[in-house]
Amino acid sequence: MKILLCIFITLFQLHLAFSQRDTTNSINGIWEMNGYGRIIEISDLEVSAYDISKISCLVNSKLSRADINQLGQFNLTHKDSLHLKLGITHYYLHRIKKLPPGQIITDSIQSKNLKLNFDVFWHTLNENYSFFKERKMNWKHIYTEYSNRVDTLTNEQDLYDVFLEITGKLNDEHTTVIPNDAIRKAHEELMDIQEENDGIPHISISELSETIVHKYVENPIKYGKSLSGNGLLNYGVTANNVGYIQVNNMIFFADYKLPDTLTDYDFLFAYLDASNKNPSYQEDEVKGIKYQMDSIMDRFKNTDAIILDLRFNTGGYDVVSLEILNYFIDTKKKVFSKKAKTIDGFTSAQSHYIIPTRKAYKKPVFFLTSPQTSSAPESLVIAAMPYENIKVIGSRTMGITSDVLEKKLPNGWDLFLSNEILVNYKGDCFEGVGVPPDIKIDYARDEDQFIQELSNQLKNGDKAIEKAFALLKNE
Incomplete structure (x- = not known):
């Protein structure tokens, strides 16, 4: 998901x-x-x-x-x-003057050719993917290793298995192939069966995040729906007067009046379909989070500190992340820059600055991160690095910091890949290694293990939240 x-x-x-x-x-x-x-x-x-x-x-x-x-x-x-x-x-x-001669693929029979699809997949990443070195991948060796094998394939399901094997070696959750519905659903059903048969009871990430909210906040306010099925934005004030905000995605803040019965992929697809018809969809996301943050800051103006929990946030839009950060800074600064891969090198770097809102919070702020903090929330943590009033508690984030480039393969499948290098204000890149915290907590990088371990620890208190309380008490 x-x-x-x-x-x-x-x-x-x-x-x-x-x-x-x-x-x-x-x-x-x-x-x-x-x-x-x-x-x-x-x-x-x-x-x-x-x-x-x-x-x-x-x-x-x-x-x-x-x-x-x-x-x-x-x-x-x-x-x-x-x-x-x-x-x-x-x-x-x-x-x-014209489209590239001799390269246009329109023939339906040709487009189904398994080897052609593999070759387009390989060349597309070869020309656009930014992190072979960081991901320790010899991309030319991949072609040598798999080209002859692909020659022997007889169906698209086998080709999809090859793509999964290769992208799995990259270990980059922004880089993958999405096939047609029939092949995708068959693979998902197989994964569900394997999970059911592993004999391990699984608590969901939505159940865990809900438990944490209710442990520390009495009668929390909840807004929206995240991809995991819990609240998109949950918040309230703790017993020791600390504002707690849990943001579980950096998307879904525009109000498209979708049915409450939609969940998981159905909810995601319906939301993105509505976004596709809306020329100002990103502006509406910003308006949505701004409305929520204005209300939160009014409620939190007399608190002693704020905790922003990003440990369960699996991505969305950078514009939403930067809008949230605006509420915790007091000066305009350059926060990061990024450039895109080209065949011969990179595009010119683009620097990004943020400006504080008039409701900016001037007291201590703590961001909580985990290995599940991925993509857009990582941009938020990177952008916060120049600001000394913000401390990050937790573990390194997932380390998928690029925007995603969407491509098509000849057979109509979608290919997604990381093609932009984002660096912080000092020029440091965190792709593959994750954004480091200021105060470290050793969370497991495996998602199921992370959820289970954190759930088991809650009886003695959430280590990250309790650490923020202790730091505040000692100031």
């Missing part, structure tokens, strides 16, 4: 966003993005996005020109240059 959250939000965050400001024909034509392996073709009637590699040019998506505003904002900076902005990221495109 964590993998699906990290990757499916990318269908909206990196699925090339446009909104027309200049209605003249000057934006018509074929545009290649600097980095990201993507070409955009704009005509009076249609906008087409293509994924390109050394050996392929594939249609990723098409939409009506009349619906171009659904996909974001762009600005024509020169007759041959486009600037696009989505969320906190800027993209730059240059005009080209």
Whole structure:
């Protein structure tokens, strides 16, 4: 589920966003993005996005020109240059004369060829993936190791098993292949059977987070629904006057009036479908979290400190993370920068700054992290590093700090990969190793083990929360 959250939000965050400001024909034509392996073709009637590699040019998506505003904002900076902005990221495109000759794949029989799909998979990562060194992967050796094996495959299920094996070696939860529904569901059912047969009782992460909230806060306020099925945002004041906020995703803050009966994947898919129809979806996420944080800060203005619990947060949008951080800082600072992989190197680094809100909290703040803190909440912790009033308690985060780049394979499957390098204000990258805490607690990196161990420890108190209380008492 964590993998699906990290990757499916990318269908909206990196699925090339446009909104027309200049209605003249000057934006018509074929545009290649600097980095990201993507070409955009704009005509009076249609906008087409293509994924390109050394050996392929594939249609990723098409939409009506009349619906171009659904996909974001762009600005024509020169007759041959486009600037696009989505969320906190800027993209730059240059005009080209035609699509790559000899690389376009449209034949339905050809698109089902197992070896072709493997080759496009390998070349796409070879040209766009940023962390082979950090993940200790010899990518050229992967082709040598698997190419002959793929020649012997007879069905797509076997090809999917190969993709799972390879991406498993990368150990990057932002990098995976999502096949068609039939193959995906067959694999999920197999995983469910294996979990049922392992003989180990499993407490869910939603049950654990709920238990912690009620242990420390009497009558907590709960808002929304997270991907895990518990509250999206749970908060209240502890008996010793500390504000406690538990944020379990950095998405789902826009109100799309979805049925309460939707859960798990059904909830995620319905939410993202609603987002896809909303040209201002990221702005609505920010409005949603801002409304909640304004209310929380009003309630917490007389507390002695605030604990922000990110231990169960499995991702979402960076814009939501930075909006939350605005409430705990008092000065504008550069918080991180990022650049994207290209065939020949990297795009220019983009620096990001945040500005405090008028309701900024000036007292001690403690962030709680775990190995399950992944993606967007990691951006929040990295962005908090320049601020001395914020202390991080827990263990290193998961270490998937890149945005996710979404691609198509010839057979229509989705390929997601990490293609951006994000570094903190000092230039340090935490991909693969996780963001370190200021005060360490040794949480298990395995999810089930982490949940079970933390659940067992609660009878003596939550170590991270109790540590925050002790630090506050000794100040």
